[in-house]
Amino acid sequence: MTEMKSWVSSANGDTDFPIQNLPYGVFDDGRGARMGVAIGAMILDLGAVDHGLDPALLAEPAWNRVMEAGPQVWAQLRARLTELLSDEGHRAAVEPHLVAQSKSRMLMPFRVAEYTDFYAGKHHATNVGTMFRGAENALPANWLSVPIGYNGRASSVVVSGTPVTRPWGQVKGPDEDLPRFSPSQRFDIELEFGAIVGQPSQGMVSVAQADEMIFGYVLLNDWSARDIQAWEYVPLGPFQAKATATTISPWIVTRAALEPFRVGTPERERPLLPYLREPRPMNYQIDLEVALRPKSGAEYVISRSDTAYLYYSAAQQLAHHTTSGCAMRVGDLLGSGTISGADKDSRGSLLELSWGGKEPLELPDGQTRSFVEDGDTLTLRGAAKGDGYRIGFGDCAGQVLPAVELPDWAQE
Amino acid sequence: MTEMKSWVSSANGDTDFPIQNLPYGVFDDGRGARMGVAIGAMILDLGAVDHGLDPALLAEPAWNRVMEAGPQVWAQLRARLTELLSDEGHRAAVEPHLVAQSKSRMLMPFRVAEYTDFYAGKHHATNVGTMFRGAENALPANWLSVPIGYNGRASSVVVSGTPVTRPWGQVKGPDEDLPRFSPSQRFDIELEFGAIVGQPSQGMVSVAQADEMIFGYVLLNDWSARDIQAWEYVPLGPFQAKATATTISPWIVTRAALEPFRVGTPERERPLLPYLREPRPMNYQIDLEVALRPKSGAEYVISRSDTAYLYYSAAQQLAHHTTSGCAMRVGDLLGSGTISGADKDSRGSLLELSWGGKEPLELPDGQTRSFVEDGDTLTLRGAAKGDGYRIGFGDCAGQVLPAVELPDWAQE
Numbered sequence: 060m061t062e063m064k065s066w067v068s069s070a071n072g073d074t075d076f077p078i079q080n081l082p083y084g085v086f087d088d089g090r091g092a093r094m095g096v097a098i099g100a101m102i103l104d105l106g107a108v109d110h111g112l113d114p115a116l117l118a119e120p121a122w123n124r125v126m127e128a129g130p131q132v133w134a135q136l137r138a139r140l141t142e143l144l145s146d147e148g149h150r151a152a153v154e155p156h157l158v159a160q161s162k163s164r165m166l167m168p169f170r171v172a173e174y175t176d177f178y179a180g181k182h183h184a185t186n187v188g189t190m191f192r193g194a195e196n197a198l199p200a201n202w203l204s205v206p207i208g209y210n211g212r213a214s215s216v217v218v219s220g221t222p223v224t225r226p227w228g229q230v231k232g233p234d235e236d237l238p239r240f241s242p243s244q245r246f247d248i249e250l251e252f253g254a255i256v257g258q259p260s261q262g263m264v265s266v267a268q269a270d271e272m273i274f275g276y277v278l279l280n281d282w283s284a285r286d287i288q289a290w291e292y293v294p295l296g297p298f299q300a301k302a303t304a305t306t307i308s309p310w311i312v313t314r315a316a317l318e319p320f321r322v323g324t325p326e327r328e329r330p331l332l333p334y335l336r337e338p339r340p341m342n343y344q345i346d347l348e349v350a351l352r353p354k355s356g357a358e359y360v361i362s363r364s365d366t367a368y369l370y371y372s373a374a375q376q377l378a379h380h381t382t383s384g385c386a387m388r389v390g391d392l393l394g395s396g397t398i399s400g401a402d403k404d405s406r407g408s409l410l411e412l413s414w415g416g417k418e419p420l421e422l423p424d425g426q427t428r429s430f431v432e433d434g435d436t437l438t439l440r441g442a443a444k445g446d447g448y449r450i451g452f453g454d455c456a457g458q459v460l461p462a463v464e465l466p467d468w469a470q471e
Numbered sequence: 472m473t474e475m476k477s478w479v480s481s482a483n484g485d486t487d488f489p490i491q492n493l494p495y496g497v498f499d500d501g502r503g504a505r506m507g508v509a510i511g512a513m514i515l516d517l518g519a520v521d522h523g524l525d526p527a528l529l530a531e532p533a534w535n536r537v538m539e540a541g542p543q544v545w546a547q548l549r550a551r552l553t554e555l556l557s558d559e560g561h562r563a564a565v566e567p568h569l570v571a572q573s574k575s576r577m578l579m580p581f582r583v584a585e586y587t588d589f590y591a592g593k594h595h596a597t598n599v600g601t602m603f604r605g606a607e608n609a610l611p612a613n614w615l616s617v618p619i620g621y622n623g624r625a626s627s628v629v630v631s632g633t634p635v636t637r638p639w640g641q642v643k644g645p646d647e648d649l650p651r652f653s654p655s656q657r658f659d660i661e662l663e664f665g666a667i668v669g670q671p672s673q674g675m676v677s678v679a680q681a682d683e684m685i686f687g688y689v690l691l692n693d694w695s696a697r698d699i700q701a702w703e704y705v706p707l708g709p710f711q712a713k714a715t716a717t718t719i720s721p722w723i724v725t726r727a728a729l730e731p732f733r734v735g736t737p738e739r740e741r742p743l744l745p746y747l748r749e750p751r752p753m754n755y756q757i758d759l760e761v762a763l764r765p766k767s768g769a770e771y772v773i774s775r776s777d778t779a780y781l782y783y784s785a786a787q788q789l790a791h792h793t794t795s796g797c798a799m800r801v802g803d804l805l806g807s808g809t810i811s812g813a814d815k816d817s818r819g820s821l822l823e824l825s826w827g828g829k830e831p832l833e834l835p836d837g838q839t840r841s842f843v844e845d846g847d848t849l850t851l852r853g854a855a856k857g858d859g860y861r862i863g864f865g866d867c868a869g870q871v872l873p874a875v876e877l878p879d880w881a882q883e
Contacts, residue, residue, distance in 0.1 A: 173585070173625055178707060199705050204650050205641055209707040210622035213585055214798040226795040227675065229617055229744065238616050240744045240794075263639065265880040284795070293611050295590060295621040296708020302797035332641065332652045334881035382652075383638040383696070385714035386626040468677040469746035 065144045067157065069099030075442060075451020076100075081140050082310035082452070083275070085120045086163040092120035097310050097453070098144050100160055107156040111139045122169045122311060126257035126274045126389045133257070133274065137315055165309035165453075167218045168277075169255065172390035174211040174305065175380060176251075176281055178202075179371040181325070183397040186411045203329040206371040206379045208393075211281070212302045216392060219309050219455045225433060225462040226303040227469075228287035240469060242462035243284035245416070246431045249397040250349050250407030250439055252366050253279035253307055254373035256391035264381045267338050270374035272387070275311040278347075278439045278455035279394050282306065285410055285430070305394070308439070308455035316450050320344050320443040322367050324375070334378060341372040345450075347398060347441045349407065354434025356424050361412060364398045364405045366441070433461045477556045479569065481511030487854060487863020488512075493552050494722035494864070495687070497532045498575040504532035509722050509865070510556050512572055519568040523551045534581045534723060538669035538686045538801045545669070545686065549727050576632070577721035577865075580689075581667065583628045584802035586717065587792060588663075588693055589620040591783040593737070594811040598823045615741040618783040618791045620805075623693070624714045628804060631721050631867045637845060637874040638715040639881075640699035652881060654874035655696035657828070658843045661809040662761050662819030662851055664778050665691035665719055666785035668803035676793045679750050682786035684799070687723040690759075690851045690867040691806050694718065697822055697842070717806070720851070720867035728862050732756050732855040734779050736787070746790060753784040757862075759810060759853045761819065766846025768836050773824060776810045776817045778853070845873045 064071050065078040076082065076097040086095045086102050094117055095102040106117045112132065116124040125132065143149045178184055181198075188197035201207065217223075225246055231238040257274025264272070281301060288300030321340040345366040352358040371379075376393055397407040406412045409430050413419050416429035431437060436458040442451035476483050477490040488494065488509040498507045498514050506529055507514040518529045524544065528536040537544065555561045590596055593610075600609035613619065629635075637658055643650040669686025676684070693713060700712030733752040757778040764770035783791075788805055809819040818824045821842050825831050828841035843849060848870040854863040 201641075201643075201650070201702055201705070204643075205703055207703065207707055208710050210624055210710070212622055212797055214800055224796055228794050229613075231613075231616075237741070238613070238744065240746055262875065263878060263881070265878065267880070287795070290613055291617055291619065292706070292708070293613070294704070294708070295619055296704070296706070298620050298622070299791070299795040299797065302792075302795040304796070329649070332650065332881075333883055334652055379711070380714075382640050383699070383711040383714040384636055384716070385624055385711065388626055463674065466675060466677065468679070469675070469744075471745055 063145060065098060066147050066150045067099045067101055067144060069101065074099050075449065075453055077448040078141060078145050079445065079448055080312065080316050080450045081137060082312045082316065083122050084168045084310045085166040086158065087166060088158045088163040092166050094120055094122065096140055097160065101157040102160055102163055103144065103153070104156040104158055108143060108153050110136065112136060120166065123390050129258065130271065133313070137313065165218055165220065168309060168311050170390050171213040171216045171392050172388040174213040174216055174392045175208050176211045176301070176394035176396065177206055177208040177371065177376045178396040179206060179369045179376065180396045180398045180407065181370045182368060182399040182401055183407060183411065186399060186406065190415045204332070206376045208376060208380070209296045211305060211394065215302050216305045216307060219306055219453070219457070221304070221306065221457060222460050223282055223304045223306070223457045224460045226284050226287065227462055228284055228299050229290055230286040231290045238290060243286055245285035246459065247283045247285050247409045248349065248431065248437045249281040249283055250347060250362065250364060251279040251281055251397060252369070252395040253277040254377070254393040255311060256377065256387050256393065257389060259389055260381055260387045262381065262384055264378055266335065266341065266374050266378045269377035270341050272377065273314050273373055275313040276317065277311060278308040278441050278452045280306040280437065280439050280455055280457065281394055304457065306455055306457045308452045310453045312450060312452055317343050317443060319445060320450070324372055325370055334382065335375050337372065337375065341374040342367060342369055343443065345441050345443045347439065350438045350440065351428065352436040353422070353426055359422050361420060362404060362406055364400045364407055366398060368398050368400050369395055431459050433459055435459050475557055477510060478559050478562045479511045479513055479556060481513065486511050487861065487865055489860040490553065490557050491857065491860050492724065492728050492862045493549060494724045494728065495534050496580045496722045497578040498570065499578060500570045500575040504578050506532055506534065508552055509572065513569040514572055514575055515556065515565070516568040516570055520555060520565050522548065524548060532578065535802050541670060542683065545725070545727070549725065577630055579630045580721060580723050582802050583625040583804050584800040586623040586625040586628055586804045587620050588623045588713070588806035588808065589618055589783065589788045590808040591618060591781045591788065592808045592810045592819065593782045594780060594813055595809040595819060595823065598811060598818065602827045616744070618788045620788065620792070621708045623717060623806065627714050628717045628719060631718055631865070631869070633716070633718065633869060634872050635694055635716040635718070635869045636872045638696050638699065639874055639877070640696055640711050641702055642698040643702045650702060655698055657697035658871065659695045659697050659821045660761065660843065660849045661693040661695055662759060662774065662776060663691040663693055663809060664781070664807040665689040666789070666805045667723060668789065668799050668805065669801060671801055672793055672799045674793065674796055676790055678747065678753065678786050678790045681789035682753050684789065685726050685785060687725040688729065689723060690720040690853050690864045692718040692849065692851050692867055692869065693806055716869065718867055718869045720864040722865045724862060724864055729755050729855060731857060732862070736784055737782055746794065747787050749784065749787065753786040754779060754781055755855065757853050757855045759851065762850045762852065763840065764848040765834070765838055771834050773832060774816060774818055776812045776819055778810060780810050780812050781807055843871050845871055847871050
């Protein structure tokens, strides 16, 4: 694999998208939304080349139909794309259908059926628990046994580049008697890894079956209003605090491309129930980073983490999701939970990086950050590092805009 | 209105479906799934009559496209149906397209975009809180200010008549050190009222706007595994405990049909923030009942309640849902939360009726029930009582089947 090259020269250098990656997206270069494959600095316009798929699978600009077609079609397409983009013999036919990424806008790569967000970062759960309940009760009693999750809002999922408007909501300070309606003052990010369910299920599935159902992965930023969450979340969990936006990276990196980067989940402190045990490594080693760019100023990397910190793999989470008999559908999106490492500079949220605002983060230009400020652009990046290449995800970015003006009917 | 009659004779007597109702469903009489309107004991096969709609709105057997078409089309259709079914002059053309309900199977009336479940029954929240936290801390601190809700799982929503298989899940007794994987032993129902969002929104909407977005209502049984919920729900809320099934009644009763039955929400103990205040009555007075039929034996009404007990209307809940900027979509379903009254025999769940299993319910045939047993059929019914007629919803029923056998891979 390390020696495989593409005839697309930009795919062979410093790029997220070498021939080993071939991630799937939807792009618009001014001539309409189409399905595409990233290769170096370019996008292959899939529908314009001899892709070997049933054309009905490309009838709408979204990867759901290809997912529905199943693992055999996924393998055939990947083999065909590898051939088209590595074999010089295809160059003449294919090269006219490469479009520059710099001249294209990326759109949502798939229709999100439903969105579930998990809580599988042990350092994150411990940090948050320590802040809210003290170090002795940091991890909830169920955490080492259950891949805790909650249902998020699919309508809130947006593609990288979409601006995010600071939300309004009910908040109540510890010294206040009554709640106020206010723009969130503790608006935050969460560094997560998203798994896309590519095959449906009805009834319980094993971890091995769950792994086979996963089509690919994206980076995911679960924007979170901590002040709204603190007031609303007892007893039924986060709701409006998490419904403003969830940003995903534009390229679906396939499970096949990540195969060489599998690692096991961390050693268990408590044995898992049999239905959650992994028959083989189902986690991944992927370098992650979070960058913050103030409205005016340079970008600054505020955290570096790794998907290998996750205590539960997406396959384990998906298997757990089905225990109740819950039907899973093509296009379901599963967020991993915030991925924080052990060190302070590997924390995946500003809540943790600023320790609830008590230790504001200092940026090199002298600014400080406890939470996200208007105009800030937050970007997640990630790449699995191979021998001489990397499998990257592209930027998962969003700029925060000021809260809207309060409508008349919401004023006192 | 009270004097209006239909030429369909069964619509003028003891029926949920007089000419004043005209609810919308999807039926199959053996000749395929079609959109229909209930009238007395019959179903009008909508596509076969001169309905006046753009035929594209009937292109798939689901009411989503009619909803998308907007309030003006909703009003036109209702007026046209009233004319067709009340004016003798249309009888000859329309009567051949009536199908007996007894010879039809009802299907899901619409595609559920997303499903949100609220917690607006004050007696329910108080009862549950008293059981779990004691009488002094019964209501969560936020309850009188926030229409608390959580996102449910749209893929779990099924139409009345669909069997419900008892779920497996992680449970842990108070005296156990570690959780077990077990069929739920505390499987329960929740008597709820469901609102269907018929128009989309992007950004905050007022309570008045939210009310206008609602297309209609159904009865809703939010099946709940109390033992799974008790172990999983801290800190992110219910997840697999609520993902087995949510049963809805098959007929969408329109907002227009319920207009005469509007009542205000109960008096406030704490003033609401302006964005939640109702400009006019937006709750409804609808008699509700829950019936239990053991596998062998007669049906027994175990609870009688009323939607008027709800502390927040669906319009208030929907307005709250949008505060974060959360986009709402056509086909979103909002559960009200369990509707319990003040008296013991008006409680809307077995958890409350049996007080957590401590006071099992005695059925007339000598059986007792703390929670739902295999083979039991639970049926919700509801009707708004007018002068000489009633606006009913039809049965919202489901029979509980035994848990599936544990697959090999889940065994020790």
